[in-house]
Amino acid sequence: MKPEMVKTFIKIRWKIRIISFINWLIELYLYLSSIYIVSYFFRLDIRLDYLGIPIVLAAIFSVVKPIRDRDIAIILDKDLALEERVITTLEFDHQESPLVSNLIIDTVERLKNSNLKLVCRFRLRKRLLYAMGIPILIFFSLFIYNSIQFSRNLSLSEGVVASEKGKEIISLAQQLRSEKPEIAKRLEALGKGIEEKKVLQKENIATLDKITKEIDKETDSSGNTKNINVELKKILELTASKLDMENNPSKNNQEISPQRKESNQTAEDSNRGNEKGSSPKEPNTGQDNSSGILDKNNMPGIGKNGNTGSSEDKTTNPPSQAGSREDNGGIKDLGEASSKENNTIQEGGTLPGKGERENKLGEETPRKTEEGAPQFVPGIPKGEGEIKIEIKGFGKATSSNIPEAGGDVKKSAEDPLAKEPIPPEYREAIRLYFERLKGER
Amino acid sequence: MEDFRLAFSKAKLEISKVIVGYEEIIEQVLIALFSGGHILLEGLPGLGKTLMVKTLADTLDLSFSRIQFTPDLMPSDIIGTNIMGQDRSFHFQPGPIFAQIILADEINRATPKTQSALLEAMQEHSVTVSGNLHRLKEPFFVMATQNPIEMEGTYPLPEAQLDRFFFKLKLDFPGRQELVNIIDRTTNPIIPRAERILDGETIEAKKLEVREVPVATPVKDYAVRLILATHPNSEYSTSFVKRYVRYGASPRGVQALILGAKVKALIEGRFNVSFSDIRYVAKPALRHRIILNFEGEAEGMDTDELIDNIIEEIPELENEPIKP
Numbered sequence: 138m139k140p141e142m143v144k145t146f147i148k149i150r151w152k153i154r155i156i157s158f159i160n161w162l163i164e165l166y167l168y169l170s171s172i173y174i175v176s177y178f179f180r181l182d183i184r185l186d187y188l189g190i191p192i193v194l195a196a197i198f199s200v201v202k203p204i205r206d207r208d209i210a211i212i213l214d215k216d217l218a219l220e221e222r223v224i225t226t227l228e229f230d231h232q233e234s235p236l237v238s239n240l241i242i243d244t245v246e247r248l249k250n251s252n253l254k255l256v257c258r259f260r261l262r263k264r265l266l267y268a269m270g271i272p273i274l275i276f277f278s279l280f281i282y283n284s285i286q287f288s289r290n291l292s293l294s295e296g297v298v299a300s301e302k303g304k305e306i307i308s309l310a311q312q313l314r315s316e317k318p319e320i321a322k323r324l325e326a327l328g329k330g331i332e333e334k335k336v337l338q339k340e341n342i343a344t345l346d347k348i349t350k351e352i353d354k355e356t357d358s359s360g361n362t363k364n365i366n367v368e369l370k371k372i373l374e375l376t377a378s379k380l381d382m383e384n385n386p387s388k389n390n391q392e393i394s395p396q397r398k399e400s401n402q403t404a405e406d407s408n409r410g411n412e413k414g415s416s417p418k419e420p421n422t423g424q425d426n427s428s429g430i431l432d433k434n435n436m437p438g439i440g441k442n443g444n445t446g447s448s449e450d451k452t453t454n455p456p457s458q459a460g461s462r463e464d465n466g467g468i469k470d471l472g473e474a475s476s477k478e479n480n481t482i483q484e485g486g487t488l489p490g491k492g493e494r495e496n497k498l499g500e501e502t503p504r505k506t507e508e509g510a511p512q513f514v515p516g517i518p519k520g521e522g523e524i525k526i527e528i529k530g531f532g533k534a535t536s537s538n539i540p541e542a543g544g545d546v547k548k549s550a551e552d553p554l555a556k557e558p559i560p561p562e563y564r565e566a567i568r569l570y571f572e573r574l575k576g577e578r
Numbered sequence: 579m580e581d582f583r584l585a586f587s588k589a590k591l592e593i594s595k596v597i598v599g600y601e602e603i604i605e606q607v608l609i610a611l612f613s614g615g616h617i618l619l620e621g622l623p624g625l626g627k628t629l630m631v632k633t634l635a636d637t638l639d640l641s642f643s644r645i646q647f648t649p650d651l652m653p654s655d656i657i658g659t660n661i662m663g664q665d666r667s668f669h670f671q672p673g674p675i676f677a678q679i680i681l682a683d684e685i686n687r688a689t690p691k692t693q694s695a696l697l698e699a700m701q702e703h704s705v706t707v708s709g710n711l712h713r714l715k716e717p718f719f720v721m722a723t724q725n726p727i728e729m730e731g732t733y734p735l736p737e738a739q740l741d742r743f744f745f746k747l748k749l750d751f752p753g754r755q756e757l758v759n760i761i762d763r764t765t766n767p768i769i770p771r772a773e774r775i776l777d778g779e780t781i782e783a784k785k786l787e788v789r790e791v792p793v794a795t796p797v798k799d800y801a802v803r804l805i806l807a808t809h810p811n812s813e814y815s816t817s818f819v820k821r822y823v824r825y826g827a828s829p830r831g832v833q834a835l836i837l838g839a840k841v842k843a844l845i846e847g848r849f850n851v852s853f854s855d856i857r858y859v860a861k862p863a864l865r866h867r868i869i870l871n872f873e874g875e876a877e878g879m880d881t882d883e884l885i886d887n888i889i890e891e892i893p894e895l896e897n898e899p900i901k902p
Contacts, residue, residue, distance in 0.1 A: 153900065202900070204900055205900070207899070208899035208900040209899075211796065211895065211899040212899050212900075215899075220848060220850075220852035220853075220854065221794050221796070221797055221850055221851070221852040221853065222848070222849075222850055224794045224795075224796060225792050225793070225794040225797075225849075225850035225851075226850075227794075228792070228794050228795060229792040229794075229850075232792070234790055234792075235790075236579070236787075236790045236791060236792065236849050237792055237849070239579065239849050240792065240849035240850055243848075243849060262901065
C-alpha cells in the first residue's frame, strides 16, 4: 500500500477508535446509571468510585476491537463517494497492470484532495437508544412499583423509611413489654402492620419519632425502662390508634357502610341469641335455638338480608362454622322433613355445628315397629337409609311467552298464496288438477 | 483508458448523428460490443431498430450482413451449405452468418429450428456444417430485433436462445422533441451518414482492455447476490421474486453484469468497477434471463419491475463495515 494511503488509514483508524470510545463510554454510563437507580430505590450503598469503571472498559473495548483495513477502505469509499476505488486499490495493490497502477495513482490523488473530516463523522450508535431506554424503564418501573406498594401520600423515600420505622416501633414495643405490656402489645402490632404494609404518614412518623425520643430519654444505660408518665402513655395510645385507623382503612369503611353495619348488628344479635341458649362449652352450634325452629333471620351468621359467612361473622365464629352455614343456606333437609310426618320433629336443631353431630334427642327407644324393628328418636338419622334432599330456588318458576312460531310462520307464508287470485284462464285447469289428485288418492 | 473513452464516445457520436434519441440504448449497444456480447433489440415497428444496427455497422469497419427471418427460412439459409461446384465436388458455400456484424431482423418470425442455428454461432463463434467446423471472424456481433406485439405467426425465442444475448434492449416510443428531430433529419435533402471510425482490431484490443478492469470482492459479491436474488428458491430472493418468478438468471447473467459494468466503469473514467456500474447494467443484462411464472404472466408483471425491486432490496454490502 502507498505510504499516503497508510497514513490515511491510520488517521481513520484512530478516529474510529475515539468515536468508539465515546460511544462505549456513554453506553456503559447508561448501564451504570441503571444500577444507581436500583440502588436509590432499594437504599443500597454503591460507591461513586465505580463511576471510573466505564472509562476503563470503554478504553479497553475501543482499543481491543480490531479494525480491518477492508472496513476502513469501505468507510472511505462510502463517506468520500470514491466509488469503490479504495477497496479495489487495497485488493489489487500487488497486481502489476497498467490499469491497476492508474487506479492506485487515481485513488491516492483523490484521497489527498478529500476532506477526511467527512469520513466517519461522529454519531451516536443506534444501540444507545435502547441503552438509554433501560435506565428510563427501570426508573419508571420502580417508581410505579413504589407508588403501588407504598401509600400514595408518601414520597418514595418516606415509603422506604416506613418499613424501617416499623422495625423501630417493634423494638420499642419489646423494650416496653415488661413495664407496659398493654401498650407494648399494641405498639408491636402497629409496628408489624407498618413494616408489612409499608404505610406510614408524615405526621405518624413525626409522632413516632417523638415517642421514640421520649422513651430513649427514660431509658437508662443498662437498657431498663423507667416508669413512663401518663402524658407519654396518652401520646402512645393516640399514635397507635391513629396508625391503626390509617393502616386498616377497610375497618373504617366497615364502620361507615350502613348496610354492613345493619348486617353486622343482626349477626351480633343472632349470636347473642345463640349464646343465651347454648352452653359455654358449645358455642354457636345452633342446636339449642330457643324456638327450635329454623329461622333464617335468627340463624347465627345470617343477617336479615341473607348474608352468610361474612368476614365479620368469621371474627366471632370459628371458620368451620361459617363455612358450614353457607352450605346449608339454601338446602332443606328432607330427611328430617319426611320424618316429620311420622314424628313430630321440627326443623331446626340440626344445624351443622362444629365437629360431628351429637345425638341430643336420645338413642334407640324401647318401642318396636309392627315388624319388630327397633325405633329411634324421630328425626335423628342413624344407620343406613335413604336421605332425600330437595334443593329449592328462591325465585318463581319461569314461564315462556314465546308464541308458537311455527304456526305463525306457516300461516303468514300461506296466507298471501291463499289470497292470491287465480287467473281465470288457469282456474279450470287447476281445479281439474286437484280433482285428479283426489281421484288418485 | 483515455483511448477507450475516446473511441467509445466517437462511436456513440457517429451513431447519434443518424439515430435520434436513444442515447442510453446506443451506449448499451456499444457496451455489449466492447464486452463481446450480442444484442436483442425489442421495439415496435418503425422505431429505428434496423436503422440503428445498420448505422452501427456503418460506424465500424466490419463486414455486415442482414438476415430477414421468415417462417420458411431454413438453418442452411443462415449457416450455409455444401454445394456441388463445376468440378463436380462439394464446396462449402458460407451463409450470411459469415460476417462480423449480423442483423437478425425479426428473429422471432423464424421457426425454432432456424433460430437454434444461431446458437452455436453466437456462443462459440463458429458453425459446424457436415461435420466441419468453420470459425467466424472476430469480432462477431449479432444484433437481433423482434416485435413485441405481433404474436401471430411468431415463435418466441426459447430460454436457451435468449440467454445467449448479452443485453436485451427495449426501444420506447420517442418523445415529442425527438420526433421533431427525426423529421428534420430524415426529410431534408441531406441525410446524415455515419463514418467508419472503428475497425475490428481496435475493438478486439479494447475488449481485452475491458477484461483487465479490476473488480473488488464486495462488488463481485453484490453482483452474485443480485443474480441469486432472481431465483425464487434462493435465500436472497425477494417476496416479488418468490411470487412471480419461475426461473432466475443463469451464470451468463452474472458474466454479463460484470463485463458490462467493466465497460461502464471505463467509459465513466474509472479504473475499477463500482456498485453503481452493476446497477446500471442490471436491467439490460437480466430482463430476458428472468422467466416469469403463470401468475407473473397473468398479472402482466414486467421483469424490469422485478429487477428494480431486487436492486432496492439487496444491500450493497452484506456485512456492514465496523461501526464506531
